[in-house]
Amino acid sequence: MSEITSNQVENQDSLSTESKPVLHARNLTKVYKTGEVEVKALDGVDFEVFEHEMVVLLGQSGSGKSTLLNILGGLDVATSGEVYFKDRLISSESKGLLTSFRREHVGFVFQFYNLIPSLTALENVALVTEIAKNPIKPEEALELVGLLPRKDHFPAQLSGGEQQRVAIARAIAKQPEILLCDEPTGALDHETGILVLEAIEQVNRELGTATVVITHNTSVGGIADRVVTLRDGKVSDIHTNSNRMSPRELKW
Amino acid sequence: MKALNLKLLRDLWHVKGQVIAVALVIASGIATLSMALTTLESLQKTSEQYYSDYNFADAFVSAVRVPNTFKQRLEAIEGISLVETRIKKYASLDMPDFNEPVMGLLTSIPDQGQPRLNQLALRQGRWIAPGASDEVIVNEPFAEAHNLKLSDRISAVMNGKKRYFRIVGIALSPEYIYSISPGSLMPDDARYGILWAGQSSLEAAFDLKGAFNDVAFKFDAVSDHQALLKQIDMVLEPYGGRNSYLRDDQISYWFVNNEIQQLKTTSIIFPVIFLLVSAFLTNMVLSRMITNEREQIGLLKAFGYSNLQVGAHYFKMVLVMCFVGAVIGLAAGAYLGQANTEMYAEFFRFPLLVYDFSFTSFIASSGVSVLAALSGIVGSIARVVQLPPAVAMVPPSPDIYHKSFVDTPYIKHWLDQPTRIAVRQIIRKPLRASFTVIGIAFAVGLMVLAIQMSDAIKYLGISFFNDAQRQDMTMAFYENQKQEALYQVKRLPGVIEAEPFRYVSVEFINGTKTHRGSITGLESDATLQPIYDTYSEQVVALPEEGMVIGSILAEKLNIGVGDRIYVEFLDKSGLRRDYPVVGIFDTFIGLPAYMNLKTLNRELGEVGQYFMLNLVVDSQHYDELYKAVKESPAITALMTKQSLLDAFNETVAESMLVFMFIFIVLSSILVFGVSYNMIRISLSERGRELATLRVLGFTKGETSYILLCEVGLLTLIGLALGCFVGWGLTQLLGYAFETELFRIPIIIYPHTYSYAVIVAIIASVMSALFVVKRIHHLDLIEVLKTKE
Known part of the structure; x- marks a missing residue:
């Protein structure tokens, strides 16, 4: 849990492929059966994400990117193949163990924020820190996404972008090893989307949390260390950026 | 489609x-x-x-001895369509299977076949053979209580002589749906039996040859009943018959x-x-x-x-x-x-x-x-x-939430986030929350109401039979007794104390309001069955002069302390007097009225007369006492208080408990139905929120807690409120329940609340379990994509 030491946070510049993968998946397939129709959502996908790394998972709707994210996050089970969290084989674990895997190691950011409307910004974060083993203070998490001044606002009193940043604070407050963001800008306008990506980028940079952002927006790939493109359930391209762009520089 | x-x-x-x-x-x-x-x-x-x-009769009258020729005079009264003359007399029965003395009411039927009025429903056996003086038909409950079969023999002491009868039939009669011996309040089939024998047989046994002492009437459909009663009384007055009454006052019909x-x-x-x-x-x-x-x-x-x-x-x-x-x-x-x-x-x-x-x-x-x-x-x-x-x-x-009392630092301190969610939702939708609370509260209230019925019955029994009565037995005599008999009874085996009292049938009148009942003559220093006020739970003193009456009688007659009450004695004295009401007391059963025994006897021109005795008896000597009593022709009955209490429990408790059970089951269904729907609706409203929590790593248990906390809190409030509602409904029902015969004590024992609450909790936990299963099937993936 506590691998993220301050030392590592300071040394995040030295991100390299020599570090160990936090998550890696081998030869994943996922077949959905709806009635008599079989749909192959994933077809032999290999995927990994390393400590401190920012990966953008690109793909059109139906490419299998969400399915991959769900399996990586322990929300869904692959038809075949293996998923390792560090040295732990999670792809064959029970639902109960997957729940604790999510609880202890994974932060989620959703397209539609999914904040609890009856809790304030701060309380939404506290909801997670109360059950986490090694959380940072909820205030710190909000500070990180620049929303501390709005901590006592309820979701209905926050803009979409603000809500999404609270969601990011909620996701990272437990100090997860991995942050999974599913179309985090999908419901937002350009300017707000940039703000949210900045928050994600900042978390990745300052806390060193391995981050996977899925999007259909190719421009977002610019902020990644690595861009993995999925098409028809297969990895069609892996591209490594020599230089990460700041979200401000993105154009779409 | x-x-x-x-x-x-x-x-x-x-x-x-x-x-x-x-x-x-x-x-x-x-x-x-x-x-x-x-x-x-x-x-x-x-x-x-x-x-x-x-063919149940419209009116009845009893007399001392009326020559048969008067039957025609009664039939001649315009408006009377049928006259059935009979002999009705008490006797003490000796039941071989039973130690205690048993009282029997012998009623004559024609020597051949059915009476025209108050016909019998013959359940077994046959009618009495013409001229058979030793044949008798017994009423079914009595036969069952003593396991009597056709052709069994029973003996009765009639007019001081022992006679034997053979049972030829077992029957029911509309006249004795409730058969209650004089002085009792409840039927007691083991100790009081109705026997029907042929007219001539009873004429001989009771020395009433060519005469009758009781009449039943059928009136024409259109007739002035009160006027007819007056005419009947006029005909029979010389023979001690001035107390004709309508079926409304007939004891079984009334009960x-x-x-x-x-x-x-x-x-x-x-x-x-x-x-x-x-x-x-x-x-x-x-x-x-x-x-x-x-x-x-x-x-x-x-x-x-x-x-x-x-x-x-x-x-x-x-x-x-x-x-x-x-x-x-x-x-x-x-x-x-x-x-x-x-x-x-x-x-x-x-x-x-x-x-x-x-x-x-x-x-x-x-x-x-x-x-x-x-x-x-x-x-x-x-x-x-x-x-x-x-x-x-x-x-x-998204609903707009505001800060509220939850956010005061002290409360905030001990509320975790999931509980805060629940509390905020309640505050956000107070109307909805209060509906849930009211719903549960009423269901619980109904349950309290149903369960407290047994409390009321238990309390009634204890109050009436234990607190108000200290005697072990009550002895009844065939006729009124003088002082000497009291000394004789005191010498009977086991008798420790004996207190005389008597009943006199009377009609109470206040203007147009009347009640046919009885006056109990009691000694002023009576301690065994004194006047007991159920409200104050105290014994009420009985002054030498005036009457102390039950509050329901006072209400019925619209009379208060200090008013005078007009009394028409229905015994042979025919006395008509008014007496001051000197006290009113509360009682759960009946419409009692008390007078000092000496004063009552003085009014009736009798000295030291009584009809009944309350006894304290050494429990070691019960059997000896029964034996002695059976041999005494003057004593018609000896009732133990325990048997009266048993009869009470059987009569009242049984029918009420069934009702109670049905209502408990139905109230549980209400609790279940309400909380199931509340939780189910809550789940569909908040499915996305709960699935989000599951994705964030909340366990099924923690997620269920968040779902159930709100309904749980409301249920808790509902349970507490339900106890108050139950209390209120009990008061309401208590007042509504009042009949002339009974007042239901308004009492709820603490355990009744606990039972109701426990049953309600079980019902709501079951409903929660049904819904919680669905948390396991929440679609976690949908949540990530779709908005609601």
């Missing part, structure tokens, strides 16, 4: 749990009312049928009427409260269900369905629930109604049964339920259809 109707069926199938829960709530309301009214109507019809089939009256209270007030509660709950549950259908309604409107069509669609949905509820209610009501009627018919020993399902009450209660259900959805549908389709299809924007 139209697509919309298909959708309806599939939707209903999808929410079948809720459909059943709503239907059960509706059904319990309908079932209760139709059961109760069916029982009531059937019993009324059965008793009327019984009275008319067996049965009282019993049905009491049933009317239970069967109207109780079910009506129940029906209203179930209607309220239906209304509330459906209104929330429809609000959840908002997007669907928007979609239908977007397709071009009119508001009316959309409304009709949901009306149909609700009607299906009502229909299912009504069908279950009909089946349950008919079944329970029949079972209940049969139970009562058996209790009253009606020889026939008119079972008549009360369709009126079924239709009325179904109507109330359907109206309540529809009115529950009208508001919600109207609100939703007013929205433009585009707005309706989008889920409502």
